[in-house]
Amino acid sequence: MSEKLSVFYVDEDGDEAVHIYPITDGTTDPEAAGIETFLQATADISHAAIPGQALTIDVVNSDVAGTGPYDVEDKMVLTFKTFAGNTVKLPIPAPIRTLMETDDESFDIAEAALDDFVTDALLYLVDKGASALKEYIKSKRGRKNRKS
């Protein structure tokens, strides 16, 4: 079992509750018929409004976490501009060192893995107002504040 449907409920006083329903592995689309049918049926037996839903998917990942001296608090921060003119920053924790430029501060967009991700980001990610990403601007290293 690896997927869960979280349903957000709110009552007339604005009080909220979240109920989590484990779902079959094949039910990976939050807008799929099975989930929509379930939400409709739930709305028919409950007074509460359903203002949102979330689908959580466990990633079946054959990779193992690296063993080098890294920390998820160290990040690669990719900056994009949207069609609406907003700036969007995408943080990727524990970036692979070979993706970095020799200055150890920025990342090499010519690296195939980074180029692939930027292409995907331009296709699928947006800003909070749903304006699509227009172009990649820059990358920068973000470090965790550490005690000396």
Place this chain on the structure above:
Amino acid sequence: MSANEFMVWWVDEDGQESKSRWFTDETDPVNLSDLIADMQELSEAMISRYAIKLNGVPAVAIPGAAGAYDIADKVVFEYLDSAGNTIKVAVPAPKTGIFSDSDNVDLNHADVITWNAAIKAIYESNHGATLATLVRGYRTRAARAA
């Protein structure tokens, strides 16, 4: 219309977690899986799970009518799953009409039959088992000040 939230959880070699939170208008799981796979290639940390939170009222969800109800009141449906385990599934603020008396659900009510079919179609327990038999439905009430 605002975008859907897109959250990714990472875990490092020490088991520490970090969450990235972005936005997307994409809900196709195949495309999002591609995005996740390409993202994984950038990091030493492992992506353990991701979530899409749809923003706004789903087209199929109907806000409940105003009335004397509380979200802490629930109807609990009790099932036996296909592995023989008892599984309880709850829905808050149940409508009075689905009950046969003050505390028990009318399992023959049309909306209950529809809901039962809908949850059975998508539910799979942590044991990898499906919901097999609806045993009963009952009301739980929130504790209220006298």
